[in-house]
Amino acid sequence: xxxxxxxxxxxxxxxxxxxxxxxxxxxxxxxxxxxxxxxxxxxxxxxxxxxxxxxxxxxxxxxxxxxxxxxxxxxxxxxxxxxxxxxxxxxxxxxxxxxxxxxxxxxxxxxxxxxxxxxxxxxxxxxxxxxxxxx
Amino acid sequence: xxxxxxxxxxxxxxxxxxxxxxxxxxxxxxxxxxxxxxxxxxxxxxxxxxxxxxxxxxxxxxxxxxxxxxxxxxxxxxxxxxxxxxxxxxxxxxxxxxxxxxxxxxxxxxxxxxxxxxxxxxxxxxxxxxxxxxx
Numbered sequence: 001x002x003x004x005x006x007x008x009x010x011x012x013x014x015x016x017x018x019x020x021x022x023x024x025x026x027x028x029x030x031x032x033x034x035x036x037x038x039x040x041x042x043x044x045x046x047x048x049x050x051x052x053x054x055x056x057x058x059x060x061x062x063x064x065x066x067x068x069x070x071x072x073x074x075x076x077x078x079x080x081x082x083x084x085x086x087x088x089x090x091x092x093x094x095x096x097x098x099x100x101x102x103x104x105x106x107x108x109x110x111x112x113x114x115x116x117x118x119x120x121x122x123x124x125x126x127x128x129x130x131x132x133x134x135x
Numbered sequence: 136x137x138x139x140x141x142x143x144x145x146x147x148x149x150x151x152x153x154x155x156x157x158x159x160x161x162x163x164x165x166x167x168x169x170x171x172x173x174x175x176x177x178x179x180x181x182x183x184x185x186x187x188x189x190x191x192x193x194x195x196x197x198x199x200x201x202x203x204x205x206x207x208x209x210x211x212x213x214x215x216x217x218x219x220x221x222x223x224x225x226x227x228x229x230x231x232x233x234x235x236x237x238x239x240x241x242x243x244x245x246x247x248x249x250x251x252x253x254x255x256x257x258x259x260x261x262x263x264x265x266x267x268x269x270x
Contacts, residue, residue, distance in 0.1 A: 001205045001226040006217035026195070026219045033191050033221055034245040035170045056168050060161070060241055062197055070136045082141035084161045086168055091136040106195055106241045110169040 002031060006039055014115070020046030029112040036112035040105045042066065042097040051092040055125055056110045058086040064103030069094040079103065137166060141174055149250075155181030164247040171247035175240045177201065177232040186227040190260055191245045193221040199238030204229040214238065 004026050009015065014025045020043050027037040042048065042064070061079050068085055069076045071092040077085065079095075087093065097103045117125040139161050144150065149160045155178050162172040177183065177199070196218050203220055204211045206227040212220065214230075222228065232238045252260040 001203075001208075001210075001228070002219075002221040002223055003203075003212045004219050004221075006219070027193055027221055031221060031223060033193060033223055033243075035193075035243055037193050037195065037219065037221075037243060039195070058162055058168060058170075058172050060172065060174070062241075068136075068138075073136075077138045084137075084139050084141070084172065086137040086139075086162055086166060086172075088137055088166060088168055093136070106197075108168075108170055108172060108243050 002027070020048050023107070025113060025115055027112070028115045030114070031112075034110070034112065036109045038107040038109070038113070040107050042095060042103040042105065044097055044102050045099040046095075046097050048095045049093075050095060051090070052087060052109075052125055053090055054111075055113070056087060056090065058084060058108045060084040060106045062104045062106060064097060064101050066095065066097040066103050068096075137162070155183050158242070160248065160250055162247070163250045165249070166247075169245070169247065171244045173242040173244070173248070175242050177230060177238040177240065179232055179237050180234040181230075181232050183230045184228075185230060186225070187222060187244075187260055188225055189246075190248070191222060191225065193219060193243045195219040195241045197239045197241060199232060199236050201230065201232040201238050203231075 006024055009026060010024050016023050021040055023038045023040040025036060025038045027033050029036060061081050061083050063081060066079045067076050068079055141159055144161060145159050151158050156175055158173045158175040160171060160173045162168050196214050196216050198216060201214045202211050203214055
């Protein structure tokens with residue numbers, strides 16, 4: 001059994017900070033669960049253009065409000081606590097947090113993130129490989 | 136892209152109620168994400184003896200407090216918001232919610248739950264098969 005506490009792990013290398021978001025990876029590939037599990041904070045007012053070409057991701061909103069736009073369909077969905085979206089088609093999307101407060105999200109990635117990826121210029125994590133900070 | 140709202144899905148067949156807990160399955164096997172994602176409420180004061188022999192599960196506590204005992208080691212861990220446990224060894228365990236308030240948990244199962252399983256007398260979900268309510 002693995003037991004981890006967000007309050008502690010946020011102070012370790014499991015925490016990654018990027019432009020507009022930060023994330024604490026509570027489970028990574030080497031935990032051998034077959035998925036990774038991240039608690040991700042989207043900064044208030046952030047607008048993130050993302051495209052995970054190599055991963056399926058589900059995102060459950062625990063705190064905060066915002067929206068997600070599905071680039072393929074042009075549809076925009078409101079995000080608030082209790083709303084989940086799943087990028088079952090590796091959907092290219094824009095995620096926005098409303099001004100005033102961050103959004104806190106529980107995220108699942110399949111295949112699991114290794115922890116060594118960085119978002120490329122194309123908004124994707126690379127496919128799993130022995131990557132160091134390559135972008 | 137799949138978008139689902141807990142406030143709506145709690146009124147559908149995605150919600151299952153059992154002794155000491157209820158769960159809303161926001162993602163199931165047929166969503167083809169490779170995992171299932173459930174928001175599960177553990178009733179205040181409940182003590183649940185569980186053993187998922189056929190699934191790995193991670194559980195992130197969003198609300199409430201309680202404890203989990205790992206039967207193999209005898210260790211008991213406190214659960215409060217921000218604590219995650221992962222049953223990476225199909226760990227037999229006892230989950231308790233403190234009296235006074237329920238615990239609300241974000242749960243991931245691999246392989247994904249189909250939605251047709253019920254907990255057997257042994258505290259497990261059966262392996263994936265064309266099961267109807269068999270226990």
